[in-house]
């Protein structure tokens with residue numbers, strides 16, 4: 324049996340329950356100092372909420388403040404007055420018989436346990452309570468709260484309230500006999516409840532052995548879902564051509580927070596006002612020196628902190644292939660990777676750019692989340708194109724380009740689409756020839772890639788293959804803010 328410090332426990336609880344509602348029987352004792360009222364209130368309080376007992380007492384004592392007045396009421400009248408206390412019919416019967424029973428004791432409430440036990444409806448608990456509360460006698464009233472809590476503490480090891488009373492008489496210092504019931508009733512009603520005691524906020528939690536207790540389970544604080552940003556990336560294969568196919572309406576219809584565009588093939592001054600000042604978005608551009616070639620744009624509802632054009636390296640920055648926007652919690656790196664060209668004639672240059680970009684992105688990742696998006700001009704694995712065998716030596720699926728992507732991802736980046744979707748036949752680019760799109764003979768070469776450390780921010784990734792207007796379709800990332 325655990326050895327608890329009963330002095331500490333009861334001292335802490337006395338302080339604790341001072342702010343709780345006082346059990347109604349104590350309240351009546353304090354207010355009236357009248358043993359008759361304490362006795363009647365105690366009888367009424369069995370199996371009844373304090374609030375209900377208090378109201379019933381108030382109605383009954385208005386008509387019957389002492390035993391003679393109670394004798395004048397019929398059992399039916401008493402029943403009506405005390406309703407709805409628990410077992411009100413039985414209690415009305417006891418109370419109707421009470422005045423006659425009290426006559427045996429001169430019309431007064433007796434002050435001895437055995438005499439009290441002879442009264443109708445008075446059991447050991449009630450008798451002890453009346454002795455303790457009404458007469459201040461060294462009686463221990465053990466109701467279910469006292470019995471239960473003393474066993475939870477391991478202070479007694481008993482199976483009935485009577486056994487607990489006997490055990491406490493032997494063990495509990497007498498100075499606590501008068502008060503222990505009131506304290507533990509209040510505590511048992513307010514904190515150490517019979518079902519799911521509130522151990523999480525209990526003043527005794529650090530000391531209590533909690534024997535046989537299943538504390539209440541607090542509802543888990545609901546995870547507040549962080550707002551999600553919807554990012555879309557799209558190689559439009561010429562923004563002016565796309566505009567003729569409804570580009571602005573498509574963007575407005577999709578309504579992303581950020582729209583990253585590759586292959587604009589235009590300088591900003593060549594664009595219409597609706598493309599440079601699209602409703603609801605700020606627009607940023609990175610054009611190639613050569614007109615009608617490559618080029619990037621970002622339309623954003625979020626205001627960037629900083630905009631970085633290119634890699635800061637002359638040999639790579641004339642073609643409008645990199646446009647980076649820094650936001651509060653992430654970098655968006657919008658990239659249009661080189662095509663290695665037939666015969667892989669530009670492969671070395673492409674791989675040099677790729678490595679420089681890798682270094683650049685690593686530097687950003689050291690600062691905050693990086694979202695790299697765009698046309699990488701490479702399908703990563705066989706699942707990512709319709710005819711892998713036929714394209715093994717071709718630009719976009721050469722071993723060298725795929726090996727670079729392997730290395731890049733292995734260094735700590737995530738191909739977000741494959742995180743959410745392992746299905747074959749998921750493509751983002753189709754040749755304009757041979758009805759390739761209709762037949763879904765395509766390649767997945769457009770990506771959203773995120774640093775692995777920010778994986779938990781990813782909510783979804785998708786290919787928006789229904790969106791027409793280019794030989795590529797948009798890809799989408801949902802990113803928690």
Ligand code: SF4
Nearest residue numbers: 515520522525528531
């Ligand atoms: S810790 Fe829990 S079981 Fe122990 S007294 Fe407090 S509420 Fe009751």
